[in-house]
Amino acid sequence: AQSVTQLDSHVSVSEGTPVLLRCNYSSSYSPSLFWYVQHPNKGLQLLLKYTSAATLVKGINGFEAEFKKSETSFHLTKPSAHMSDAAEYFCVVTLGSYNTDKLIFGTGTRLQVFP
Amino acid sequence: DTGVSQNPRHKITKRGQNVTFRCDPISEHNRLYWYRQTLGQGPEFLTYFQNEAQLEKSRLLSDRFSAERPKGSFSTLEIQRTEQGDSAMYLCASSHGLTNTGELFFGEGSRLTVL
Numbered sequence: 001a002q003s004v005t006q007l008d009s010h011v012s013v014s015e016g017t018p019v020l021l022r023c024n025y026s027s028s029y030s031p032s033l034f035w036y037v038q039h040p041n042k043g044l045q046l047l048l049k050y051t052s053a054a055t056l057v058k059g060i061n062g063f064e065a066e067f068k069k070s071e072t073s074f075h076l077t078k079p080s081a082h083m084s085d086a087a088e089y090f091c092v093v094t095l096g097s098y099n100t101d102k103l104i105f106g107t108g109t110r111l112q113v114f115p
Numbered sequence: 116d117t118g119v120s121q122n123p124r125h126k127i128t129k130r131g132q133n134v135t136f137r138c139d140p141i142s143e144h145n146r147l148y149w150y151r152q153t154l155g156q157g158p159e160f161l162t163y164f165q166n167e168a169q170l171e172k173s174r175l176l177s178d179r180f181s182a183e184r185p186k187g188s189f190s191t192l193e194i195q196r197t198e199q200g201d202s203a204m205y206l207c208a209s210s211h212g213l214t215n216t217g218e219l220f221f222g223e224g225s226r227l228t229v230l
Contacts, residue, residue, distance in 0.1 A: 042223060043118070043119065043206075043223045043224070044158070044208075044221040045221070046218045049218070090157050092157075102163070102171070103150075103160065103219065104160070105158050105159070106157050107156055107157050108155075108156075
């Protein structure tokens with residue numbers, strides 16, 4: 001079965017410092033992996049996705065993630081945090097590269113950014 | 116606004132009452148999904164439609180839940196005889212199934228509180 005584990009429920013950083021949000025996955029197949037962001041009172045928005053092409057994936061707002069099969073990880077990073085990055089981040093896996101029918105979400109990581 | 120629209124945004128009801136939520140997807144999207152999100156958890160898949168056909172239902176969707184998409188456009192999710200455990204955010208998403216980009220577009224959700 002497919003699943004994702006987000007290792008931190010809360011992460012706090014100062015503005016201008018790097019961000020690291022950790023995600024490990026479990027998959028019987030070659031997974032498709034995503035990061036979604038949820039700002040307060042906003043709909044979930046896709047940050048980036050990995051679908052078996054390049055292992056380093058760049059997304060919106062300066063975020064990127066690296067797929068590491070040996071470590072079964074897909075950590076999200078950003079070199080310099082901005083106040084507007086404060087939100088809930090979800091690591092997501094699907095059944096395959098073209099099966100978008102069912103997204104399996106992690107429990108989320110709440111990112112706080114301090115001035 | 117041409118995004119996914121959900122109504123009502125908030126619903127407070129007494130246990131045992133019926134409630135109905137509506138979702139209007141992005142107009143050219145033929146796939147529509149319902150997810151449920153409880154406090155501190157990631158969204159969980161409930162069901163999805165391709166056009167008017169309901170293709171899969173999660174075991175989370177008990178007999179008290181019914182979803183329809185009669186003309187392949189908007190969808191409704193009805194919960195009969197609500198229970199306190201039904202309190203959650205109900206999320207709707209849509210995608211253009213033919214392009215298979217892996218991106219779902221989410222609405223802002225309908226929050227249900229059962230007293």
